[in-house]
Amino acid sequence: MEILKKNGYGIGRMSVKNSDNNYNYIVWCTGSLECAVIDPIDADVLLYFARSEALTVKYIINTHTHPDHIVGNRAILKVTKAKILAHKKGQKYVSSRSVAVDDGSVIDIGKQKIRVIHTPGHCSEHISLILGEHIFVGDTLFLAGCGNTKCGGNVDELYETIAIKLRTLPENLIILPGHDYSEKNLRFSLSIEPRNEATRLKLEEVKSFYSRGMEPMPTTIGEEKRYNPFFRFDLVELIEELKNRKPSLVTDPRAIFKELREMRNNWN
Ligand SMILES: [Zn+2]
Structure with missing residues (x-):
């Protein structure tokens, strides 16, 4: 505890x-x-x-x-x-x-x-x-x-x-x-935005906690805006990444969010 x-x-x-x-x-x-x-x-x-x-x-x-x-x-x-x-x-x-x-x-x-x-x-x-x-x-x-x-x-x-x-x-x-899925989530985030330095650094930090037998530190609303794709669905950099892969994608925030959820469901 x-x-x-x-x-x-x-x-x-x-x-x-x-x-x-x-x-x-x-x-x-x-x-x-x-x-x-x-x-x-x-x-x-x-x-x-x-x-x-x-x-x-x-x-x-x-x-x-x-x-x-x-x-x-x-x-x-x-x-x-x-x-x-x-x-x-x-x-x-x-x-x-x-x-x-x-x-x-x-x-x-x-x-x-x-x-x-x-x-x-x-x-x-x-x-x-x-x-x-x-x-x-x-x-x-x-x-x-x-x-x-x-x-x-x-x-x-x-x-x-x-x-x-x-x-x-x-x-x-x-x-x-309610759960810790940090490493898998950050790997998914990196697969969406491979050039996002905040995501890469956070993944390193989380892995370093695990290697010491510790749980990752809780994050904040502000911090999540830097690497959580489900907080970044309306940012140009993320939309461009998705558009490169699926040119037909509708760039409405709700549609992008739903696309991300679908991608995460099928991601391993
Ligand atoms: Zn549940």
Whole structure:
């Protein structure tokens, strides 16, 4: 568990050693010691951490209802009085006793306030959570990539979420995603923009973290604009690269975004 403490709140980031490199998070108010767990898989580790820090688990928050984001709910409910929070469109997959949140909802954890944004696209019920200088984006956005739309998703909604809701957020906001796919995403980014020096440097940095047995550092909204193709769909340099390969490509931002998503789906 990697721990970070900031103006009145703490965040624990736990890398689950599974094939999809999930991240589990725990967030707490350093004053009241109330906490929420986000997308739990490994309930034992999260509960052990909560106990060792004397934290009371007030909420389980599911960014969306894919099995690898809700599987730990039951074990946490068994031993705490936590309430499950999920988007109203996902409640039926989580628990009939869950509490619905939606765009604009505010979740209180002690003195800390978590703001909910509805971010559909990867699936219709997806939410992201802003706490202070951090945003938990589940499977909507990743380092140098974005979520796929294979399990109940919609690529038009994903485009609107990323172009309108996420890319416009403050540049210093730190992104905490639901998985680490950094190396593969950066390799894909380089295949799109082979001359992008920012991508090449980031790939080297990520590989150097892995070689030391560490997780890559979280990035920011501003940083992603330099190498994440799903933030760069309307930039001349990226459009020219794609046009060279497919002269018939329509250069409308939405069409470019969808083309990139399709290319990433078929890329190995
Ligand atoms: Zn998912």
